[in-house]
Amino acid sequence: MSATAFTAQPLPSWRRAVLKVGSSLLAGAPDRPSDNGLDPRYAAELAQFIARARAEGREVVLVSSGAVAAGRGRIQAGGDGLVLRQALAALGQASLVSFWQSLSPAPVAQVLLTHDDLRHRRRYLNARAALRELLRLGALPVINENDTVAVDELKLGDNDNLAAAVASLVDADLLLIATDIGGLYSGHPQRDPAARPIARVSAVTPELLAAASGGAGELGTGGMRTKLEAGAKAAMAGIATALFCGRDAEVVRALGEGKLHGTLIAARRDRARARKQWLRHAPASGSLRIDAGAVAALHARGASLLPGGVVAVEGEFRRGDVIELRPHDDPAAPPLARGLAQYNAAETRRIAGRHSREIETLLGFRYGEEVVHRDDLVLLDTQSTDTHSTDTENAA
Template sequence: MSVAAIAGQALPTWRRAVLKVGSNLLAADGGGLTTRYAEALAAFITASRAAGRQIVLVSSGAVAAGRSQLRAHAPSGSDLAARQALAALGQAPMIALWQSLSPRPVAQVLLTHDDVRNRRRYLNARATLRELLALDVLAVVNENDTVAVDELKLGDNDNLAAIVAALVDADLLLIASDIDALYSADPRQDSSAMPILRVDALTPDVLAMAGGSGSAVGTGGMHTKLEAAAKAAAAGIPTALFSGRNKDTVERLALDRLRGTWFAAGRSRMQARKYWLRHAPAAPGRVHVDAGAARALTSGRASLLPGGVLEVSGVFHRGDLVEIFDEAGRPIARGLSQYSQAEAKRLAGRHSRDIESLLGYSYGAEIVHRDDLATLADIESTGGIDA
């Protein structure tokens, strides 16, 4: 079945998305980087920005670019050291390709396993990406292959894109592929294979539809795309899979029309976030706030600022989950602290503008940002507080 024969469907409203573009679209013929398919994808990013939306790009292509730079001298093996060397060589031309297609500045963000597993480094990466979005910079994310080791690699960029989508609180994960949808079987081998336009749950039967890698230059196939969709769904983020090789399909995305497969999320992004904050183990630390801060926090629309903090107790570090109490000692919220217990004590009752002068540095104006906070009402709606 041709891509034109796949029925289009409306995309829900979204404000921020992560777009994953694979090597098979940037080095389509197995050689060096090309703008053949990247131009339409870059135009979609630009159109989305003009519509007031934000996109973080997860781009493959560094290894393929490095291999083409060396040509006949490129290592033929697939061992980790060779891929690391090729990735190091190819990062610059890969970023240069996207900069040549973008009317705004492009920034490179390289992530490792530790950056998303360690809470403090996770918050640092999150803060950096947030700031790049605020500065209207196109962030191009890739795994830092040059320092990764096999047992601690994030893996393919499909799964990395799902991790980044959760990291930046995206409303949508977009996966541009060399195939136009998920099919009931491999359409290259089975002429009766039919496109699946919507997947509400990634059951074993759905996973069985995935084959191996369809590209000589990529590390993933349909199976990794389904894994990514499952990770995104667990974070409350739906996924759209579409052909990045079809210009009309890409152009329709800017009109909120998907010609591909839609993977629904089991719950909303906010519900998933609050659920995690409700279940994650808290550090042995407490933050007590004044009446004004308690009212602001329980409204569900405010961050916890230093000025509202009365007392800090226990021991916790930057990135730890802490419990927040009102003046009467009643629990009102839980959230990820931007500052350690010692730092929060020094900042208690002070204005946010004084943070840098007091500490010599600043991780942000908030002790707990509203995106990293769940109120008691949020927690009760997801099942109550553990005893």
């Protein structure tokens, strides 16, 4: 059944998206030999979609499978045991990154993650900061599971769920999952002649997950069930998910025109509103006193807070804790904003009042130029933190 059997529907508006590409779209076919085990016939169109989106000022993070297939392309090895797959993944990682670099005009950055990285507080924040910086630099992050050490992930083939976690990590507006079929059907499209396309899923129910269970492609390890699981997790984070056929060039080109031929899994709540609601009510571990320039910048542009605007640090807090921002010239004034601390209290005291370029000299490292990033900040009397403005030194 053709992927274009799915009637076009509007793709949700987005500024930052995570695109997941599975190994079934990348591995070379027996009749198309490849030096590195990877075939660009489908990936090339996806890479062009990324390039066009970037040219329009959007940001894309790519979650790509294919390391094991690339490893098989480099060495002759029979069998399919877990340890062999770990070795093949290690052999194939460099080829996978080189493959995407050959298709991308932007510099490609390899990022290897495991689910533990996203569950561990400090590692989560480190990954978040690194990906933000890569996007700021104009790079294309290519994320894969660290299959050499992530045994459970390699066994489960869980890049779909990893993509959902990454979408939340980078505050994406949309999760795009390229599949080898058109999307979700009411039955198996190859076995059930009565199967019909399902254009929209309002909620991923246990019944839907049970119906979607089944074998994956020969080279892919994640079937439709894992894609629905990923969509459900993204939906809970306020992120819509689009399932589409990555083998159909017409479908991929339509994405660039804001049209989806596939299945849309709707977000269950507004992402920005849910995050801001949590920031408003989570317990605060400390506070920062900020100068008038920073106060004005926060109110006028919803900007990030840089160390130059910090006058004093109150309390003890760790990196990632919720802190309050208060004007320094009125000790009795209520907090004007809340956000997540990029540096702990001792580190913030050392960089307070200094220029961002001095952070690494003063601390010996730098998580970023912001004390509180605008994506992790909410004003308590306005919603203006949703805007994106030009950086200044006091706040950006």
